[in-house]
Amino acid sequence: MKNEKAKSNLGEMVSISQTEYEKFQSLESRLAQAELQNNWLLEQLKLSKKKLFGQSTEQAGEAVVEQLSLVFNEAEALDAKSVEDGISDTKVKSHTRKRRNGSIEDIIPENLPVERVEHRLPDKEQVCPVCGSEMVEIGTETHRALKIEPPRYSVVEDIYYTYACKACKTETDEALIVKTPKEPTVLPGSFASPEAIAHIMTQKFVMYNPLYRQEQEMNRGGLKLSRQTMSNWILRAADDWLKPIYEQLHRQLLQRKVLHADETTLQVLREPGKSTSSKSYMWIYRTSGDTVQPIVLYDYQPNRKAENAEQFLGGFKGWLHADGYQGYHKLPDRIRVVGCHAHARRKFDEALNTLSSEARRGSKAAEGVAFFSRLFQLEDTFAAMVPEERYTKRLEQEKPVLDALLSWATELMPKTAPKSALGKALHYLLEQWPYLIRYLEDGRLELSNNRAERSIKPFVMGRKNFLFANTPAGAHSSAVIYSIIETAKENGLDPYRYLLWIFQTAPKLAQSCDDWGAQLLPECAPEGCRCPDSMKEDECR
Numbered sequence: 001m002k003n004e005k006a007k008s009n010l011g012e013m014v015s016i017s018q019t020e021y022e023k024f025q026s027l028e029s030r031l032a033q034a035e036l037q038n039n040w041l042l043e044q045l046k047l048s049k050k051k052l053f054g055q056s057t058e059q060a061g062e063a064v065v066e067q068l069s070l071v072f073n074e075a076e077a078l079d080a081k082s083v084e085d086g087i088s089d090t091k092v093k094s095h096t097r098k099r100r101n102g103s104i105e106d107i108i109p110e111n112l113p114v115e116r117v118e119h120r121l122p123d124k125e126q127v128c129p130v131c132g133s134e135m136v137e138i139g140t141e142t143h144r145a146l147k148i149e150p151p152r153y154s155v156v157e158d159i160y161y162t163y164a165c166k167a168c169k170t171e172t173d174e175a176l177i178v179k180t181p182k183e184p185t186v187l188p189g190s191f192a193s194p195e196a197i198a199h200i201m202t203q204k205f206v207m208y209n210p211l212y213r214q215e216q217e218m219n220r221g222g223l224k225l226s227r228q229t230m231s232n233w234i235l236r237a238a239d240d241w242l243k244p245i246y247e248q249l250h251r252q253l254l255q256r257k258v259l260h261a262d263e264t265t266l267q268v269l270r271e272p273g274k275s276t277s278s279k280s281y282m283w284i285y286r287t288s289g290d291t292v293q294p295i296v297l298y299d300y301q302p303n304r305k306a307e308n309a310e311q312f313l314g315g316f317k318g319w320l321h322a323d324g325y326q327g328y329h330k331l332p333d334r335i336r337v338v339g340c341h342a343h344a345r346r347k348f349d350e351a352l353n354t355l356s357s358e359a360r361r362g363s364k365a366a367e368g369v370a371f372f373s374r375l376f377q378l379e380d381t382f383a384a385m386v387p388e389e390r391y392t393k394r395l396e397q398e399k400p401v402l403d404a405l406l407s408w409a410t411e412l413m414p415k416t417a418p419k420s421a422l423g424k425a426l427h428y429l430l431e432q433w434p435y436l437i438r439y440l441e442d443g444r445l446e447l448s449n450n451r452a453e454r455s456i457k458p459f460v461m462g463r464k465n466f467l468f469a470n471t472p473a474g475a476h477s478s479a480v481i482y483s484i485i486e487t488a489k490e491n492g493l494d495p496y497r498y499l500l501w502i503f504q505t506a507p508k509l510a511q512s513c514d515d516w517g518a519q520l521l522p523e524c525a526p527e528g529c530r531c532p533d534s535m536k537e538d539e540c541r
Contacts, residue, residue: 002152008076014340018541029189029281038416039417039420044317051208068389075455104146106229107146109532110454111532115404117514138364150221151221153218153270156193158179158299160179161179161180162177162179163180164178165192165504182252183507185507186237186241186503186507187233187236188238194239194500194503194504195233195500196233197233197237197499198494198496198499198500198503200214200230200233200234201234201237201485202245202485202499204462204466205482206458206485208462208464208465210466210468211230211231211466213392214227214230215227215230217530225480231508234477237472238480238481239268240329241507242480242484242502243480244516244517245484245502245520245521246483246521247517248254248517248521249297249483249487249521250297251435253287253297253316254316254317256291256295257317257319257444258287258288258444258534259286259288259320260284260286260288260318260322260452260455261284261286261289261320261322261449262323262449262455263277263281263283263284263304263326263456264282264284264456264459264460265282266279266281266300266469266475267279267467267468267469268280268468268469268471268474268475269470271302272472280301280302281301281302281303281308282301282456282459283301283308283309284296284297284298284299284455285312285313287301288451289446289509290387290444292489293522294487295487296461296483296486296487296490297487298483298486299479300472300476300479304325306328306330306331306409309331310518313331314332318336319334319338319438319444319445320336320337320338321336321337321338321449322337322339322340322447322452323339324339324343324428324432324435325538329435334440337436337438338438338439339434339435339437339438339439340450341375341376341447341448342447342453343428343432343434343448344425344432344436345369345372345373347421347429348365348368348372348425349365349409350420350421351365351420351421351425352366352368352369364416365420365421365422365425368405368408368409368425369425371401371404375398375401375402375447378393378394380480382515385443385479387443388443391440391442392419394440394443395440399440399441402440404418405429406430406433408427408432413426413427458482458486462482488525488529491523492531493530493531494530497528497529498522498529501520501528506520506521
């Protein structure tokens, strides 16, 4: 038996040369690299499909909620969906009839004008066909309908009379002539009105309706107003009347202690020294949630260099919420950059989306997302607290979660392929860690930079429609207009009525006051500029 077993073992042994062995090792290495590359390509394919066809939400899915309960072992994690939905039973009296959905009372504001049209029988039909007596009115039945009319165009003629003294003419042969003082116009030498400019700006920068579409719509209504004329009106009005308000808002912004920043690309066709296909950037800076009067400012720059942010934030000293762009980390020490946990979570969410539904349960990517979901859950419970109380609660409840997250990521990093989606998420997390934990320094700081991302979204939506700016001057004017409009929306103002008030008030105010821009800030706007009370705040924005 021993001899047979020895012969069998000898039969399994094969002698190969050193060259063949090295070739075999090389093939094995190449196969491992090809497998890694194949996995990476599959991850990219799944992410691309997710971006094209999947939901954009980053809310915790079933796998993450399950992982959350395993990691933190808390009962509320298992019931996360019911908490998010906020569903509660409502008792309704048995005799109360619920109003049907779609009722006109659900959509109209209280002060909407009502046009009444009365319908009566002709006099000859108000005679009783049975006895021939005259019939009397005994009641009415009302049908209500919403009436929407397209824009109506009209011409306003300001007629200024001239007066002369006939007595002086008789006695001295020279009449004293007095002219009615002319009201200053919004654009001297132009037939533009405040209403026209405010409407065109609102259509383009609020409703994302490019000038060429507005031109087509006006032409169909019989108004031959060219897009070039409208563009000139916008540029002049922005420079003359909106820019001073923008500069005043900029000065106020730099006095705050907590700000948010973000940037996105913009194509400018006639940028000196650059090709038409090159990228320019629209930066955004805004106040945080600790202020009563929010400010949102856009700043156009031809590049993404860090000195752009440093120049715009000259004199600012405090915390700046930003994403992981290294340019923010080059700012002076007086500016303490706070990282964004939403960006860090997004990396793990992308890694989770590269896995199949079965593989997501218990995966390391799901564990990573669970850590961030727990942090955001805690932040929701701290939302109504004053900053001092929130600061204490974060140290008590969120810091242990952060410590556990750091320990977990540090241990997992060496075991993960660097170029995989999970490896990139871990690398981003550890690289940004000093900035991600900085929000613990003050209760006014926030867990994410979502506030800036929400404010830059209107520009991104507009860019999808007008695609590019023609000149740098147009890009700068767009930054000013977007700033005024988005700041107005954040303060509960209707953009059209606020712009109209500015264009009606500024020309006359500028004649008597040097610092007139400060008197046209959103907090100075009259009550008529505010959104109707019946509208929700999000609808106004």
